[in-house]
Amino acid sequence: MCGIVGLFDTRGQRDIDAALVRHMNDTQRHRGPDESGIHCEPGLAFGHRRLSVIDISLGQQPLANEDGSVLVCYNGEIYNFQQLRTELLEHGHRFRTRSDTEVIVHAWEQWGEACVEHFRGMFAFGLWDRNRRCLFIARDRLGVKPMFYTMRPDGMFAFGSELKSLLALPGLSRAMAPQAIEDYFAYGYIPEPRTIFQSVEKLPPGYRLTQQMFEPLAQPQRYWDVSFQQNTRLGEDEARQELVERLSDAVRMRLIAEVPLGAFLSGGVDSSAVVALMAGVSSTPVNTCSIAFADKAYDESPYAAEVARQYGTRHYVQTVDTDDYALIDTLAALYDEPYADSSAIPTYRVCQLARQRVTVVLSGDGGDESFAGYRRYRYAVAEERLRRLMPAVARRPLFGVLGKLYPKADWAPRIFRARSTFESLARDLVDGYFHGVSLMSDSMREQLFTPSFRASLQGYRAADVLRAHASTAKLDDPLSLIQYLDIKTYLPGDILTKVDRASMAHALEVRSPLLDHELVEWAATLPPHFKLRGGEGKHIFKRAMTGHLPHNILYRRKQGFAVPLAAWFRGPLRERVCQALTGNGLLSTGIFRSDYLHQLAAQHLSGRRDFSAPIWTLLMFDAFLRKELGNAYAK
Incomplete structure (x- = not known):
């Protein structure tokens, strides 16, 4: 496995600072400690950190075709590369290595953008075609390997395996995206294509992007999706x-x-x-x-x-x-x-x-x-059966009122949390599923965020992420739909x-x-x-x-990789929780309401409520800000 970086001048063929490329590349040394490769030419630079796994002696990158007009830097594994190599040899291509990397170069020559449709594996790569004067980046179908990219104001397009490689770019805007913050406090991560920064995006799984020279930022194009069309003939x-x-x-x-x-x-x-x-x-x-x-x-x-x-x-x-x-x-x-x-x-x-x-x-x-395999699938399907027994015009007000009146029981197993179930039943399937997977509910986030931050969202809700995918899927079966949303x-x-x-x-x-x-x-x-x-x-x-x-x-009960957050926060991490939630750091951002942070800390530390998931989410946001802002944080 590897780490990759690239810079492409969309406005011409300006020289690119090799020291900058080397610095970007070295931020990802952990991804590939075995070797480092840099290629620079007017208007283009690639960097590669290599973890040697296949063709250790000859698989160095960046790697070019015979005349050097096509160049690739790549992170991943193409598992069917040997079959593709045979097929490409029959088409007249010549190979000088046994690596899967070289297959990408010749597959591009043979099939162009459609090359990714021939690959069976996990991958993210950048490819430069000098004759076509274009940069091509792609990510595998399910998103096993990451790809971040940005277009600089000066027309320099940059990509990398990790966000830290792009943060090495001088002057890159660190302005946080309000929608990404809303997403994070709902899901516990930031879904594609957003990152925490407005200036950087993730290339979504199953997408490719072709950036031509002298053209504005290209839009990613989807090349793969999963279809839940049932095979009813299979026993x-x-x-x-x-x-x-x-x-x-x-x-x-x-x-x-x-x-x-x-x-x-x-x-x-x-x-x-x-x-x-x-x-x-x-x-x-x-x-x-x-x-x-x-x-x-x-x-x-x-x-x-x-x-x-x-x-x-x-x-x-x-x-x-x-x-x-x-x-x-x-x-x-x-x-x-x-x-x-x-x-x-x-x-x-x-x-x-x-x-x-x-x-x-x-x-x-x-x-x-x-x-x-997730238990939440069972709950979501059962709730949808109940929804379909009652018209929405009657269901929403009835279960909405029950959800407000029923006491909160977040300490109990899901099956006994009637309030959460009532709140889900008052919604449709997508909103109900969103309510079930959210680390902090809509009402909690409304109390968490300041009025000024909520205004900056301009009506955006984290559930919009699921709604957008659901509209693409167009699936009637509830289980298939929520599987699609998770994928x-x-x-x-x-x-x-x-x-x-x-x-x-x-x-x-x-x-x-x-x-x-x-x-x-x-x-x-x-x-x-x-x-x-x-x-x-x-x-x-x-x-x-x-x-x-x-x-x-x-057939034993699914357990998962759990850690005892609730006990940590009332024990060895008590002081850190108090410092993060009642100190000046988070408040200095203008995002959070002081009274609600104090309430979360007090109710959890006293044992009255279990707010371990929201508190962990806040602690990790606090840790991110400490890393990002350094000594300036909370001063």
Whole structure:
């Protein structure tokens, strides 16, 4: 895996400062510590940090075609590169390396912008075609690899793998986008295409952008989307067999490497399935890595150990103190913009452990989105059934009033939180799902933000993100719709961002067989009752893996990478919570109301309410500001 940067002069062929490109490139050294490559010519510069995985001796970048007219810098893996190489050779192209990088160059020559439609893998790359005088950037279909870009006022287009590489540009505006702040305090991350800064955007998953010289900033163009058109002819037994075959193929493709390779093994269904199928196609024992928690309430390591014993893996376990909160400021520097998924802490640690043993790992990411594994899917579908029993004209006022009158019970499991359910039932499916996934509800954000900040939003609501995707999907089935929404938002914005930054911080490459786009496309065509049945998610996946994994692995309650935030904030982090929520830092931004910050702190610290998720979101925003503003913060 790698880090890339690029500068392209859209107004001509001005010289580009090589020292600046080198500085931008070096901000991402952690992504590729093995080698550094820089290419500069009038009007263009590429930088590349390399983590050597395939064709270690000859795969250096930036890499050009035979006459140097096409140049690429690339982050990712094209798993079908060997087949594409054969096809391109038949078309008359000549290769001088065995790397997947060179396939991109010749695929562009052969198919132009459509080259990305031939790639099966994870990727983000920039490509310069001197003859066509254009820069082409693209990102993989599901957003496994990141891509940030900006157009400077002077006509200089810049891109990079991480936001920090663009922040190295002199004079880049650091003005925060109000809509991004609204999004962050709803979702806990900032969905594509926004970043926290108005001046920088993310290229969305499944999009490409062609920037011509002497033209204004081009608009990204979508080249892929997932369709939930159901295949009603497929029987369940046939689907189970095909699922195993497709996942086995996706695993096999991801075992190509010239460096030590292993797998994450949490003991959950997805990672266990990946390890089981890896063991079936590996000639040597699989290396597996797990995190154990000192607090047994959060520890899944016995389940991981059971799978490791079953498949005879070389199993490595590291016990992490549950009070591993010292990473707060490290994470703020790692993610570059506010990011509030607290499972980033154990994810960082398991990547740290894995890198001590291997360079590449396979993960189980993506299974929940494709096969309906999240509990919230069950709740959302059940709520939609209730909505459809009553006309909206009667439902909205009735459940709206009940939601206001019913006492708050955010300490209880979702099934017992009638107030939250009533509030969801008063909305339509998209708004109700948004209400269910929000870290801070509409009413909480309204109380959190100052009137002047709310005015700057000009009526924008974070739910508009989901509404925009829903209007594109045009799906009637509730389960399919919320799966689609998660694939477009939560998967790239939260899950894949978390894994990319945590793994790249340790120069570790993570490959996700369950995110193979052909598998995702096939899973989307399965009837919803194959996925969610009788309140049980991943029905078809668990049935397919019955011969490979024990019952207690497949059907135990989903646990996840949780950390004890509520206890931290009333214990070792109490002083930091008080300092952040009642000090001058957050208030100095003009975004937050002092009385509400004090209320959140007082009610949580006294034990009257559990505001751990909103407080963590505020702490990470505070940590971002400390990193971004430095000594000027709160002075």
